[in-house]
Amino acid sequence: MCILENSHQSSGGCLNSNEDNMEQKQTFFQVIYLGLQNAIQVIWKISKIIIPVYIVVQLLDYIHILPAIGTFLAPVMEAFGLPGEAAVPIMLSNVLNIYAGIASLVSLELTVKQLTILAVMITTSHSLFIETSVLHGIQVPRWIQLCLRIGLMIILGLMMNVLWRI
């Protein structure tokens, strides 16, 4: 293939393929370094969201607004087997991202069953604004994504609450 290209063009193609082969043979430390670099970038991006959300949620808890929201939404969240306050992480992770949801989740006291149900619900449907526009970029209609994610979040939450009897 390379020889054929050479006959028509300059020798650029052949050299490039050689360089590609060289690049693929990364050393172990280069790979680790690349991973750490990515990790630091992601952590920096995340902590800009996590720290403010966490402090605001803790403050709301301290001045007794969070428990008030909890008692207000308790009848709705009871269907999922969750306390009323659990609506806050679900809302935050849907509107902002999954890390904001996790930050607001730490201040709640939940059992393993409740945490698992909440985890399935949140991982099914989160950061809707960003992720629907990512998939909208490859021509997937927004309404299909929203119906699927929100609908399945609710169905899964209800089903897990009903089926999990231990």
Next chain:
Amino acid sequence: MEKIVQFFHEFIVPTVISLGEMLLKIMIIITIVMVAIEILKALKILEWLNKRLYFFTRFLGISPQASFPLLIGIVIGITYGAGAILLSYKNKEMSKKDVILVSIFLCLCHAIFEDTLLFTALGANGLIIVPIKLLVASLATFLANYFIQKRRLLEEISIPEVII
């Protein structure tokens, strides 16, 4: 003055401690996941896995060429997955149906290890979360494939009627 001291003891100290604890957990998990992803990329484990999963993607109605973007999306994340889909769609390796099926799978189930590990660190049961998510996403994709094919069959059937 007393109130400020009380506020400091009741709010600021516990908040800072638990915030630091949580950030440390998240930092450790993300570092592990990112390094693991780079190792997966360097050793080409995803390509290796891709060859062994063709029966699964065939069951979902996804063509073998489209299964690699799917795998990238499941393991690494939706942004990478969408990039891989776009690339192979431009190279005409994927049909329109493949794009829709892979997107339906990915919008329900992506970055599966990262998200699950974050919740497992708080105390959730990861061994329940992962199978449920994979099962639900597969089921949704299977049903979507079923309806797409059914609609196609109906269209094929309805064409002669229009001519008559």
